[in-house]
Amino acid sequence: MAAWRMTRPSFGAIGPLLALLGACLFFATQSDRFFTGDNFALVLQQVMVVGVIAIGQTLVVLTAGVDLSCGMVMALGGIVMTTLASASGVPVPVAIACGIGVTALFGAINGWLVTAIKLPPFIVTLGTLNIAFAITQLYSDAQTVTEIPESMTALGRTFDIGGTSVVYGVVLMLLLYGVARFVLRETAAGRHVYAVGNNPEATRLTGIPTQRVLLGVYVTAGVCYGLAALLSVARTGVGDPNAGQTENLDAITAVVLGGTSLFGGRGSVLGSLVGALIVGVFRNGLTLMGVSSVYQILITGVLVILAVTADQLSRRGQGGR
Amino acid sequence: MMAEATTPSTSGVNADSPTLVVQATGLVKRYGHVTALDGMDFELRDREILAVIGDNGAGKSSLIRALSGALIPDSGEICLDGKRVHFRSPIDARRAGIETVYQELAVAPAMTIAENLFLGREVRRAGVLGSVLRMLDKKRMLRESAEYLAELRIGIGSMTQAVETLSGGQRQGVAVARSAAFARHVVIMDEPTAALGVKEGTQVLELIRRVRDRGLAVVLISHNMPHVFEIADRIHVARLGKRAAVLDPKRVSMSDAVAVMTGAIAAEQLA
Numbered sequence: 251m252a253a254w255r256m257t258r259p260s261f262g263a264i265g266p267l268l269a270l271l272g273a274c275l276f277f278a279t280q281s282d283r284f285f286t287g288d289n290f291a292l293v294l295q296q297v298m299v300v301g302v303i304a305i306g307q308t309l310v311v312l313t314a315g316v317d318l319s320c321g322m323v324m325a326l327g328g329i330v331m332t333t334l335a336s337a338s339g340v341p342v343p344v345a346i347a348c349g350i351g352v353t354a355l356f357g358a359i360n361g362w363l364v365t366a367i368k369l370p371p372f373i374v375t376l377g378t379l380n381i382a383f384a385i386t387q388l389y390s391d392a393q394t395v396t397e398i399p400e401s402m403t404a405l406g407r408t409f410d411i412g413g414t415s416v417v418y419g420v421v422l423m424l425l426l427y428g429v430a431r432f433v434l435r436e437t438a439a440g441r442h443v444y445a446v447g448n449n450p451e452a453t454r455l456t457g458i459p460t461q462r463v464l465l466g467v468y469v470t471a472g473v474c475y476g477l478a479a480l481l482s483v484a485r486t487g488v489g490d491p492n493a494g495q496t497e498n499l500d501a502i503t504a505v506v507l508g509g510t511s512l513f514g515g516r517g518s519v520l521g522s523l524v525g526a527l528i529v530g531v532f533r534n535g536l537t538l539m540g541v542s543s544v545y546q547i548l549i550t551g552v553l554v555i556l557a558v559t560a561d562q563l564s565r566r567g568q569g570g571r
Numbered sequence: 572m573m574a575e576a577t578t579p580s581t582s583g584v585n586a587d588s589p590t591l592v593v594q595a596t597g598l599v600k601r602y603g604h605v606t607a608l609d610g611m612d613f614e615l616r617d618r619e620i621l622a623v624i625g626d627n628g629a630g631k632s633s634l635i636r637a638l639s640g641a642l643i644p645d646s647g648e649i650c651l652d653g654k655r656v657h658f659r660s661p662i663d664a665r666r667a668g669i670e671t672v673y674q675e676l677a678v679a680p681a682m683t684i685a686e687n688l689f690l691g692r693e694v695r696r697a698g699v700l701g702s703v704l705r706m707l708d709k710k711r712m713l714r715e716s717a718e719y720l721a722e723l724r725i726g727i728g729s730m731t732q733a734v735e736t737l738s739g740g741q742r743q744g745v746a747v748a749r750s751a752a753f754a755r756h757v758v759i760m761d762e763p764t765a766a767l768g769v770k771e772g773t774q775v776l777e778l779i780r781r782v783r784d785r786g787l788a789v790v791l792i793s794h795n796m797p798h799v800f801e802i803a804d805r806i807h808v809a810r811l812g813k814r815a816a817v818l819d820p821k822r823v824s825m826s827d828a829v830a831v832m833t834g835a836i837a838a839e840q841l842a
Contacts, residue, residue, distance in 0.1 A: 438695070456690045
């Protein structure tokens with residue numbers, strides 16, 4: 251009985267990739283401009299911010315949590331680094347470090363509330379979502395920060411691959427995915443993240459400091475949001491106090507579409523990249539087809555529900571709780 | 572040979588008695604007006620399977636929780652290999668060499684058998700890959716898992732299989748194997764056969780025997796009297812927070828053991 255399940259590839263690993271390929275094929279038949287190098291470079295550029303947020307989000311979701319504050323924390327990080335670099339004249343590397351420091355601090359606050367006070371991640375991050383948003387508006391006076399030093403937007407510059415211009419930020423995103431995948435799969439720290447999501451009590455009883463693992467996950471997620479802020483600033487060229495509002499839920503959507511279970515303990519970070527690409531490809535393809543953005547949102551919603559349904563059904567199939 | 576029914580007051584070590592791995596004396600634990608442990612004594616010998624039986628509320632699980640570090644007794648002392656120990660958490664007990672197989676919480680279901688066996692004790696690769704990149708030596712862990720499960724004769728083919736794909740008995744086998752692999756002194760098993768079918772239950776009993784034969788002392792908590800009588804070297808009967816008796820399953824009947832457990836007869840009457 252157990253044997254045939256062994257041989258069946260899990261939906262979580264293959265499903266999202268098939269969905270992405272299917273979407274690509276569909277849009278290729280609908281628009282001549284879809285299947286071009288320039289268009290793919292554009293999708294990647296549009297996806298890079300969400301993609302990097304989704305790395306942090308994946309870590310949190312793997313521990314059976316969710317981080318609703320991700321986009322707002324990113325916006326705060328972006329405002330901090332741009333304000334410091336433009337108005338205050340702080341050297342760019344220092345300003346960037348401060349921005350990432352602030353997002354990491356927010357991660358630490360989330361992690362502390364979840365581990366020490368033992369509040370549900372959903373509630374904690376719902377609170378910090380609002381707090382981060384308010385601080386962003388207050389700190390920036392609800393004004394967009396312009397006149398940013400050029401070196402701060404360096405990741406928005408492009409280089410040439412076979413006639414297609416690719417943004418450096420995309421390279422950073424792919425690099426971060428590589429690092430995250432390595433840590434999660436090949437190191438004890440990464441396996442402990444899965445174990446905590448799988449069975450926190452059993453994990454604690456093996457002597458693994460589960461609270462420290464959780465705290466580490468939230469802080470690392472915060473760092474990811476800070477790096478995403480840097481990419482967002484590089485892409486838009488400004489510090490936008492209203493950034494991160496679509497990315498906030500898109501990142502969660504990407505993680506779920508990528509096959510990571512909201513119940514924790516199963517999934518992969520590369521799945522989230524695929525999930526982010528699915529969202530990006532749908533937006534891009536529907537735009538090319540001339541479908542209005544409201545329908546794009548509608549379709550994204552349907553996709554999420556389908557993905558969660560697939561997750562649930564496959565779990566039932568495996569006899570999991 | 573095996574001691575016959577002994578009275579609860581004997582807590583000292585007799586000169587001719589075998590080595591005691593764990594000795595607890597006068598354990599007391601109160602929760603408000605409820606007394607869970609009321610001067611409980613406990614002795615576990617080297618390389619034996621000691622079954623602990625008792626009605627609900629007899630102090631059986633409190634005793635086990637005290638031994639595994641999950642409960643800190645109000646008074647009384649626990650000695651491990653003759654040395655006084657103070658466990659503040661299950662992790663302390665683990666470090667001291669006492670492993671516990673809990674009923675429900677033993678494994679991470681979505682992770683592989685090898686990962687579960689090595690959880691918290693992962694082996695890193697040699698050289699720079701291990702020390703700088705902190706890479707795990709997955710091959711070695713897979714190999715050692717396979718060797719180890721083969722040694723305990725747990726018939727599972729692939730170590731890369733997720734634990735949730737295993738049957739209940741196999742899963743319990745992995746949990747027991749995990750504990751036995753890392754215990755230095757004692758393995759405590761809480762109802763290891765409770766959720767299993769007849770055949771699987773028997774297999775787990777066999778496994779418990781092999782764990783003992785590898786040189787460990789085993790504490791077995793079970794409600795299943797036939798299992799207790801089949802496998803235990805001695806039976807510790809808990810009643811009203813105290814040790815009511817230590818019985819030799821070869822000399823007393825199952826119904827007598829139950830009678831002592833429920834207080835229908837005193838242990839002295841069995842002799």
